[in-house]
Amino acid sequence: MRRRSSFSRAVFTGTIVFLFLPLAVLVFYSFNASKSGSWGGFSLRWYVKLFTDSPDLWRAFGNSAIVALGSALVATAIGTLGAVGVNWYRFRLRSYLRTITFLPMILPEIIIGVSLLVFFSGIGLRLGLFTIFVAHVSFNLPFVFLLVLARLEEFDFSIIEAARDLGANDSQTLLRVILPMSMPGIVSGFLTAVTLSLEDFVITFFVTGPGATTLPLYVYSAIRFGVSPVINALSVVMILGTVALTWSMRNFLKYIAAK
Amino acid sequence: MKRGPGSLYAAPSILWLSVFFIAPLFIIVIYSFLTSGPRGGVIWRFTLDAYRAIINPTFAKVTLSTIVVALGSTVVTLLIALPCGYFMARSQKQNVLLLLVIIPFWTNFLIRIYAWIAILGNEGFLNDLLRALGLANDSIRFLYNRWAVALVLVYSYLPYAILPLFSTIDKFDFSLLEAARDLGASKLGAIWRVLLPNIKGGVLTAFLFTFIPIFGAYAVPLLVGGTESYMLGNLIADELTKARNWPLASAISLVITLVTTLGVLLLLRANGTSVLGGGRVENEVGLIAEPAIAEPLVAEPLVAEPAIANGNGT
Numbered sequence: 001m002r003r004r005s006s007f008s009r010a011v012f013t014g015t016i017v018f019l020f021l022p023l024a025v026l027v028f029y030s031f032n033a034s035k036s037g038s039w040g041g042f043s044l045r046w047y048v049k050l051f052t053d054s055p056d057l058w059r060a061f062g063n064s065a066i067v068a069l070g071s072a073l074v075a076t077a078i079g080t081l082g083a084v085g086v087n088w089y090r091f092r093l094r095s096y097l098r099t100i101t102f103l104p105m106i107l108p109e110i111i112i113g114v115s116l117l118v119f120f121s122g123i124g125l126r127l128g129l130f131t132i133f134v135a136h137v138s139f140n141l142p143f144v145f146l147l148v149l150a151r152l153e154e155f156d157f158s159i160i161e162a163a164r165d166l167g168a169n170d171s172q173t174l175l176r177v178i179l180p181m182s183m184p185g186i187v188s189g190f191l192t193a194v195t196l197s198l199e200d201f202v203i204t205f206f207v208t209g210p211g212a213t214t215l216p217l218y219v220y221s222a223i224r225f226g227v228s229p230v231i232n233a234l235s236v237v238m239i240l241g242t243v244a245l246t247w248s249m250r251n252f253l254k255y256i257a258a259k
Numbered sequence: 260m261k262r263g264p265g266s267l268y269a270a271p272s273i274l275w276l277s278v279f280f281i282a283p284l285f286i287i288v289i290y291s292f293l294t295s296g297p298r299g300g301v302i303w304r305f306t307l308d309a310y311r312a313i314i315n316p317t318f319a320k321v322t323l324s325t326i327v328v329a330l331g332s333t334v335v336t337l338l339i340a341l342p343c344g345y346f347m348a349r350s351q352k353q354n355v356l357l358l359l360v361i362i363p364f365w366t367n368f369l370i371r372i373y374a375w376i377a378i379l380g381n382e383g384f385l386n387d388l389l390r391a392l393g394l395a396n397d398s399i400r401f402l403y404n405r406w407a408v409a410l411v412l413v414y415s416y417l418p419y420a421i422l423p424l425f426s427t428i429d430k431f432d433f434s435l436l437e438a439a440r441d442l443g444a445s446k447l448g449a450i451w452r453v454l455l456p457n458i459k460g461g462v463l464t465a466f467l468f469t470f471i472p473i474f475g476a477y478a479v480p481l482l483v484g485g486t487e488s489y490m491l492g493n494l495i496a497d498e499l500t501k502a503r504n505w506p507l508a509s510a511i512s513l514v515i516t517l518v519t520t521l522g523v524l525l526l527l528r529a530n531g532t533s534v535l536g537g538g539r540v541e542n543e544v545g546l547i548a549e550p551a552i553a554e555p556l557v558a559e560p561l562v563a564e565p566a567i568a569n570g571n572g573t
Contacts (some may be wrong), residue, residue, distance in 0.1 A: 007342060008342040008343070008345045008346035008349075009346055011339065011342035011343055011346070012342065012343045012346040012347065012356075015339055015343050015360075015417065015421075016359050016360070018414070018417075019359075019360065019363040019414070019417065019418075020362075020363055021378070022363075022371060022374030022375055022377075022378060022414070023363055023366060023374060025374060025377055025378050025384050026370070026373075026374050026377060028384075029377060029384070038382075038387050039387075077271075078271040078272050078275055079272060081268040081269070081271060081272065082268065082269050082271065082272030082273070084268050085264070085265040085266065085267070085268030085269035085272075086265075086269060088263070088265070089263045089264065089265025089266075089268070089269075090265060091265035091266035091269060092266065093266070093269070093273055094265070094269070096273065097269050097272055097273050097276075100273070100276045100277065100280060100281055101272070101276065103280070104276075104280060106467070106471060106519060106520070106523055107471075107475075107516060107519060108471055108472055108474060108475020108476075108492070108515060108519060109472070109475060109477070110475045110477045110492045110495060110496075110512070110515070111284075111475060111512050111515055111516055111519075112280070112283075114287065114495055114499060114508060114509075114512050115283035115284050115286065115287045115512065116279065116283050117499065118283060118286055118287055118290060118505060118508075118509065119279070119282060119283035119286050121299075121300065122286060134279055135279070137275065137279070138275065138276065138279040138280050141272060141275060141276060142276075145272065170263065170264045174264075174268075198367070199367055199368055201368055201369050201478055202477050202478055205477075205478075206496075206499075215367075216367060216368070216369050219367070219369045219370065219373065220369055220478075220482075223369070223372075223373050223376065223482060224482075231370075231373060232377070234370075235366070235367075235370045235373065235374070238366070238367055238370060239365070239366050239370075242365040242366065242367075243362065243365065246365060
């Protein structure tokens, strides 16, 4: 058994090294005392600078947080309702909705960014945090929709019929039956939306306006001005933050699923 | 399935996506046929200028090099991802291995690009190492060429290929491989003739998930590429923000949309609609889960039609 998979084992091991190498280099450099590439001794100065002397960075972080939470909330609300509608009910435009929730996933990001920029300028909307928010809702919505739908597909319509037979009206059925049982899908849809929003660079880059800098945009301009050690420290903090967040998210989802 | 409040529930989604996703796509279709305004924007006068500009040699060269880089990186990605997916599927510790693949993926996209600049840059880790080892005196320029772009693209999209391949191979009945071996097939022969045909769906999904974003790549060639490694995505951005030729930017966007959609359609036609279902990725936390990729492919005509209409216009 062990000998048989030796080739694939070697490729896999190499791949994992390849995937982790850049992150290891970032961690290494984040503790580097000197500003240039070569090693100048261990130091925490870039972390100190990150937390005490980087106001623009934290403003960008604040913008990212606002956009991520706001767009995830709106996308989750709209997308969840849409999934409930598509899964259990028949109505006109049903296949149209399935189509337009699928398309954003096969189109490259740049197409979405460019078409939104052209659209916003066409209708005379000023570019800024609001246009970023609108764009993020648009690309998050399909993900929430599909994740909730995947959860709903595990149940069958008799649940709704049972609720109706017991005298529930449409809104009671929705609030008391459908939403509680689709909660794991809703939560993972919301968290996916937050993640995608925090992560997005390309679409945001096109629809941003003066002063509306998100964290990825900030990192981008920092890179353009050359390698900055503060970005190394930021990277490490972000990696740890994501790991911690994802860890708690997994446990949270497990906890909900167990309930 | 019943009539009921369905249209009420679906209305916000339909409205939002129609206004902020479908309408903008139609607008770039229209813009691609209009005259460029003096400082961005358009003048409402029909012209095929944008399409004439696309077929001139400069653009054709970028288009060609985009296809070469995208196909090359995608193929390399798949060649690495296949054995990885195979190894993961046969392992007893699937969860740990999955986590190992996904954790680097959690890191912000730009940070991952940045990390490669920190490694390959003139003052970067690799040059530092080579100097320390006495293997080089001057810095070697690793960045700002096509190879750097391809390397970072492969790095960025490897998990997109590994995960669908893993989940398809995981469903494969390995006793078939043993049967083939018992019947005298060589190890490679068994993999080629028995495993691969059975995981075709997963391979296609992995191909699409990798090829589409790479074909529309923007940030990677911008940050680690040079002028000769420009891709279509960079061309669009330049036309929008620097040259301010919006019809041309729209027309290039449509070309990308057309190629993407045609690619999806051709692969589906060749293999039957159901195969893409093989790419169902468990929603391992924030990672793109694609439960629905199988079903709504009926959808294509919507994009394909305007795009093909434009193709005729060139």
